[in-house]
Amino acid sequence: MALRVGVVGGGQLARMMIAPAEELGIEIRVLAETEGMSAALAATAVGDYRDADTVLRFARDVDVLTFDHEHVPQDVLSALVDAGVAVHPGPAPLAVAQDKLVMRARMAELGMPQPDWAAVSDQAALQEFLDAHGGRAVVKTPRGGYDGKGVRVVSAATEADDWFTALAEDAGGGALLVEELVDFTRELAQQVARRPSGEVRAYPLVATTQRDGVCAEVIAPAPRAGERLERAAAQIGVAVAEGLGVTGMLAVELFETSDERILINELAMRPHNSGHWTQDGAVTSQFEQHLRAVLDLPLGSTDAIAPWSVMINILGGPAEGGLTERFAPAMAAHPTAKIHTYGKDPRPGRKVGHVNVSGDDLDDVVYEGRAAAAFFA
Amino acid sequence: MALRVGVVGGGQLARMMIAPAEELGIEIRVLAETEGMSAALAATAVGDYRDADTVLRFARDVDVLTFDHEHVPQDVLSALVDAGVAVHPGPAPLAVAQDKLVMRARMAELGMPQPDWAAVSDQAALQEFLDAHGGRAVVKTPRGGYDGKGVRVVSAATEADDWFTALAEDAGGGALLVEELVDFTRELAQQVARRPSGEVRAYPLVATTQRDGVCAEVIAPAPRAGERLERAAAQIGVAVAEGLGVTGMLAVELFETSDERILINELAMRPHNSGHWTQDGAVTSQFEQHLRAVLDLPLGSTDAIAPWSVMINILGGPAEGGLTERFAPAMAAHPTAKIHTYGKDPRPGRKVGHVNVSGDDLDDVVYEGRAAAAFFA
Structure with missing residues (x-):
């Protein structure tokens, strides 16, 4: 009997699980949002992931349920757990990923290094934070942001008025997250995999470059990181995975500061753009590792090749x-x-593919x- | 518009094309012999590859047609070509692969090194060959053999009587192939990829070990081969691919003799068991390379990683x-x-999977x- 993994969401992360599933011999099924999505080859159902019945029906024929994204609502996750479905990552860690x-x-409870932050529910509170942090700060909507959306650098408390209004109207109140503007020299990412029975493996620390808030380039390992920094980042990754009980892949996005500290920027509980290099550059890709982890199989080596x-x-x-029309010149060169x-x-700004290269x-x-990537611009 | 490759045959070779097709972004469709075959995930049709109408119908929606095996009859191949279907490899090279x-x-016409051989249509002719070659020889049915089937070492001409009879009855006459029993020290395999527009790339020469006529192990590169032998093998591979006009992957199985010659044993015009190591051990796997080659895309690097x-x-x-029940202990160790x-x-003797390992x-x-493989025995 084949092992069967169900993936909620039909985007490129689900798509990139198909190759290792097929190679290893794991059956993969995808609940896609619409027809013709990235992971269409493995799509066995199309439906709304916010509807508990839809997801429960999809989960009936799989051994474990996992995700292409972190947006499945908590009430749907609870219904799955109540129905006895193995859900990885589980509702508790996902709640952390869903709300900044x-x-x-x-992170504060776990004693993790992070920027100064506060929950601010009105202009006055935001102004107070700004006054205490040199007059500039980053404001984030706690929910729904990604790839730079829902993030804004402000230098006046009035610059978040629309978000305060929206919070009051849509969510019936609540707070925004405000963070100090970190004087970082570069961004790093630490991935770890953790399986339900506890095994954890850390990947090499990588350096990431964002453009307009979107990941543009990743270098593995992070150049000139040094053993101290690598060890510190791996320890943070493991501590977060264990502290939150994450199962599957976890990415911890980090700031490296000019005074050589690393601070947690964001978390992602799924395969992550910062780990796409592992498809061709590591013994075990993050996509195979995610499948192993959610199935509670022993983890593969995270060594670079x-x-x-x-x-x-x-x-x-x-x-x-289309992209394929550029294959010939790109491959030839x-x-x-x-x-x-x-x-x-x-579509402008959309993540439609990537190029990996490994070497000495x-x-x-x-x-x-x-x-090579420039041929697809 | 995505590039679309159709694969005739739903076995493991077709299956192993799915992962690179999905990663690269090529649409792959499979015409499977039955439901639930290895390549079921990409199967869009089930039918008999010996029926021209079935294959023509399947070919209508793809840009190029290729194969999981070499058994599609010449009349079906001709019908495809006549209908304007791009078929790779084409009927002419496949005719060579279909009949030993x-x-x-x-191979003789191309001046390739090979064992002494003859076409023998009766006992007397076989006896004559045996007498000239020390009383022992290898007899092969020209068609339909694979993995050691249709191959027999004989020391008396009577030992092929059943095959002569079958030839007379089934094929209305014809001949068997008889070859000298080569005093080989080991078996090697040379893979090359060739695209219709002519580009050819050779993979590293590998050493193969057969057990009961079935490939058991492959080591890449072939240990202690030396540059002279590697160059000679690559030249043979390229010469055969170009001489026969092979498109896609070609595997040339070779004997290395005690007097340091290499002789052609068999040919395969498709991805081959001797190249499964490339999935994890080469920059471009033989399965991705086959897709590139049949689509006439530039070939990828064949370097080992x-x-x-x-x-x-x-x-x-x-x-x-099942195999998946052994994943946990195998992966843990x-x-x-x-x-x-x-x-x-x-099923006893059946190829159901393989394990690749790369390192220093x-x-x-x-x-x-x-x-690791022993866990699955």
Whole structure:
């Protein structure tokens, strides 16, 4: 009897679980939002993940349920658990991923290093935080933000008025998250995998570059990180996974500061863009690892297969024609580039694919990755 | 518009094309022999590949047609070509792969090194060959053999009587292939990829070990081969691919003799068991390469990603329970092993999966591969 994993959500993260599932010999089924999504090949159902009946019906034929995203509502998650469905990650860790205020509070409880923060429910409270932090800060909506959406740098308390109003209208009150504007030198990401029975494995620490709030490039391992920093980041990743009881893949996005501290920026409880390099650059890709972890199978080696790997996102895609029309020139010029596309139509800023390159020389792999990805711009 | 590849045959070779197709962003469709085959995830049709109408109907919605095996009859291939379908490999090279007598004759025309051979249509002719070659020889049915089937070592001409009779009855005459019994020290395999527009790339030469006529282990690169032998094998592979006009993957199985010659044993015009190591051990797996080649896309790098890779077949599978029941202990003991299973029920001698391991030390990777595969025995 094959092991059966159900994935809620049909985006590219679900899609990228299909290859390792097929290679390992795991049956993968996807509940997609609509027809023709990225993970269409494995889609066995189409429906609304906010509807408990839809998700329960989908979960009936699988051994474990996991996710392409963190947006399944808590009442749906509870209904699944009540029905005896194995859900990984579970409702409790997902609650932390779903609300940035809850996340900050839990990180504080766990003693994790993070920026100064506060929950502010009105202009006055925001002004107070601004006054205490040099007049500028980052305001975030606790829910629903991603890829830079729901994040705003403000230098006056009035600049969040629309969000306060929306909170009052849509959520019947509540607070925004305000964080100090960290003087960071670069962004890093630490991934760890954890299975229900407790085994944890950390991936190499990576450096990430964002453009307009969206991940653009990842270098693995993070250049010039040094053993102290690598160990500190891995310890944070493991502590968060264990502290929150995360099962599956966890990504901890980090700021590295000019005074050599690392502070937690965000968490993601699923395969993450910062780990796409593992598909071609690590012994066990984050997608295979996620499947193993949620099935409570022993985790695979997280070792890199080369000294350096780079991941370059294809954002937007070609203004004319599809991505596959660019295969020929890109492949001809870059025979070592691993091209990944997600079956999505090009649209400005949209993540439609990525390129991985691994090798011995950092400058070479960065050049090859960027040059290959440029064919898809 | 996505590129669409149709694969005739739903076995594990078709299955293993699914992962790279999905990663790259190529649409793959499979014409499977029956429901529930290895490549079921991508099966869009079920039918008989010997029926021209069935295959023509399947081919209507794809850009190129390729194969999981070499058994599609020539009249079906001709009908496809006549209908304007892009078929890779084409009917001419496939005719060579389909008949071992034709293969020997074509290799001779191309001046390729091979064992002494003859077409024998009766006992007397076979006896003559035996007398000229020390009283022992290998007899092969020209068609339909695989994995040791249709191959017999004989020391008396009477030992092929049943095959002569079958030839007379089933085929209305014809000949058997008889070959000298080569005094080989080991078996090697050379893979090359060739695309219709002519580009050719050779993979590293590998050493293969057969057990009961079935591939059991592959080591890449072939240990102690030396540059001269590697170059000679690559030249043979390229010469055969170009000489026959093969498109897609070609595997040339070779004998290495005690007097340091290499002789062609068999040809396969598709991804081949001797190249499964490339899934985890080469920049471009043979399955991705086959897709690129048949689509006439530029070929990917055939470089190995580690000094050594090993592939251990899982033959037969567990006497009780399924393969996935062995995942936990195998993965716990061997975190660097890449486990592949084909969704097939265990059956004595059947190829149901394989394990790949790559690393810096040959003894280590061989040990890890064998030990991990042993969990599935």
